[in-house]
Amino acid sequence: MRPEIISQLLGCIWRIVPVMNIYLIGYRCTGKTTVGKLLSQKLSWPILDSDIELVKEQRRPISEIVEKEGWNSFRSIEKEIIRKLCCLNHHVIATGGGAVLDPENVGIMRTTGKVIWLKALPETIARRMANDKSTENNRPALTDKGIFDEIKETLNFRNPIYEGAMDFSIDTDWMTIEEICNTIQARMKM
Template sequence: MTIFLIGYRCTGKTSVGKALADKLKLPFVDADLLLVEEYGVTISEMVAKEGWQPFREKEGRILARICKMGDQVVATGGGVILDKKNVSLMKASGTCVWLKAGAETIKKRIVQDEKTEDSRPSLTNRGLLEEIEDTLSERNPLYEDAMDFSVDTDGKQIEEICEIIVNELKP
């Protein structure tokens, strides 16, 4: 069983993914980390140098490789759902769990995250909260279309989120 954690930046994909993988005794893969390791530059550097489209193409190639790797828990990049091919690959390879959080929660987590500068380049030229709200309104329908089920991570501990996911996965 492969579980793809999808959702906006700082909704808990990596933190929950690691804990969920431990709980299910599955390998954990962070797609963004794999991408950075493969190309030897940060996501911010990649986007600054080449733009978003080449980055998205690289992201798709990494995802295709991940989908061939067998049972695992995968933390995807927040924009992986922007390409329908990626969504098709994930749905054919496993279960998509949408980790959701409100704009204020996401902003708070982004500000607290030391890796934000390297791994989360600005998507727009707007203020942080406005960017989050605008991007969520564009992407939420895509996450909804891609998901098998969702979990709201606002105000929940990692262990609680993992329990919800495990219970949803039970036949």
């Protein structure tokens, strides 16, 4: 059976069978992947990262996709990855920071699980990005501004979108990964 037919069938199934995933949304370096890994261990649920899945499927880094094909093409590919991941059940899914820019992504995530916004101050994000060796290859620039100005500008634009997409949020600035996971479990009564 062709992959697109399987995807369409799975898309129909999630409308019939209740699905429960945990989606971690938020800006770059707010802890989505790191929190997701520990949370998946605590829940005994698999963890998937939409950016990692996208890179595996495309067999090239995000920076190359954006450089050669542009952000619109990347977002289109990301949308298909999100759609596939939303067909799964009992998974922790760390999304790319811009996945919520597409209202259809938000709709399908809200229908198939709980959406948790991991937040951080611009200063915290900048510090984490500076310490993250994968930032350069996996996180292409979103604007032509410096890192801190880009973070502030992008958060000003995205924060209302994150807020509209979430079931609840957690400020990650002053919490350990363990505390964040415990808070998620308590809020979801798991």
